Amino acid sequence: MKCLQCGGKMTVRHETRRAYAGLEGVIIEGVQVRHCPECGEEELSYSNVEQLHAQLALQLARKEAALTPREIRFLRTWLGLSSTDLAKRMGVAKETVSRWERLDKPLSMGATAERLLRLMAVHEQPVEEYPLEQLEHVATSKPAPLRVRLKPRKQGWTAEV
Ligand SMILES: [Zn+2]
Numbered sequence: 443m444k445c446l447q448c449g450g451k452m453t454v455r456h457e458t459r460r461a462y463a464g465l466e467g468v469i470i471e472g473v474q475v476r477h478c479p480e481c482g483e484e485e486l487s488y489s490n491v492e493q494l495h496a497q498l499a500l501q502l503a504r505k506e507a508a509l510t511p512r513e514i515r516f517l518r519t520w521l522g523l524s525s526t527d528l529a530k531r532m533g534v535a536k537e538t539v540s541r542w543e544r545l546d547k548p549l550s551m552g553a554t555a556e557r558l559l560r561l562m563a564v565h566e567q568p569v570e571e572y573p574l575e576q577l578e579h580v581a582t583s584k585p586a587p588l589r590v591r592l593k594p595r596k597q598g599w600t601a602e603v
Contacts, residue, residue, distance in 0.1 A: 443476060450480030459486070464512050467587035468498065472594040489594050495520055496566075497592060497599040503560040505603075506579055507586035511548045517563050518543075532558060548585075556581040 443452045457475050462468040476485040488494055499520050502513050509517070518528050518539070525539040532539075532555055541549035551559070560580060591602040 445478035445483050447483045448481040450478045452476045452478050463516055465516060467589040469591040494599045497601055499563045501590050501601050502588055503563045505588045507583045508581040509556060510585045510587050511543045511545050515543045517559055521562055553581040
C-alpha cells in the first residue's frame with residue numbers, strides 16, 4: 443500500500459482508539475492504522491463500519507443515564523435525519539433539537555423525547571433483545587457518556603459495557 447500523499451510505503455498496525463466519533467466513553471479495538479513514515483500521513487479504517495455504528499446505536503439506546511449532546515447527535519445522524527427531520531418527528535422546533543445537541547449548556551431532552559429517539563434507533567435494526575421494561579429506567583439520571591469497548595469479532599462487532 444502506497445501513501446497517497448507522497449508515494450512512500452505505508453506500514454500497517456492495529457490499534458485501540460478512544461473517543462470514537464467524539465463520544466468520549468467509546469473505545470474501539472482493532473482499528474487498522476496505515477502510517478507513512480515518510481510524510482507522517484495516517485489513515486484509519488474500521489472493519490464493517492455499518493455494523494459498528496449499529497452496535498453503538500444499540501448500546502446508546504440501552505444505556506441508563508440520559509444521553510449526552512454528542513450521543514443525541516450520533517443517534518440522529520445515524521438515523522439519517524437532519525435537525526429539521528427530527529424536530530418534525532418529535533413535534534418540536536428545529537431550534538430545540540439544536541439546543542439538545544449544544545455542547546455548552548445543552549437543553550435537557552426530557553425522558554419522553556429520549557425514549558422516542560431510542561425507540562427509533564432500536565426500530566432501525568433487528569434486535570432480539572430490547573425489553574420494553576428497560577425503558578422505564580432510561581434517562582432517569584443525569585446525562586453521562588456511554589462507556590463501552592467495541593471489539594471486532596468474526597460474527598461482527600461485540601460490545602463490552
Ligand atoms: Zn507519505
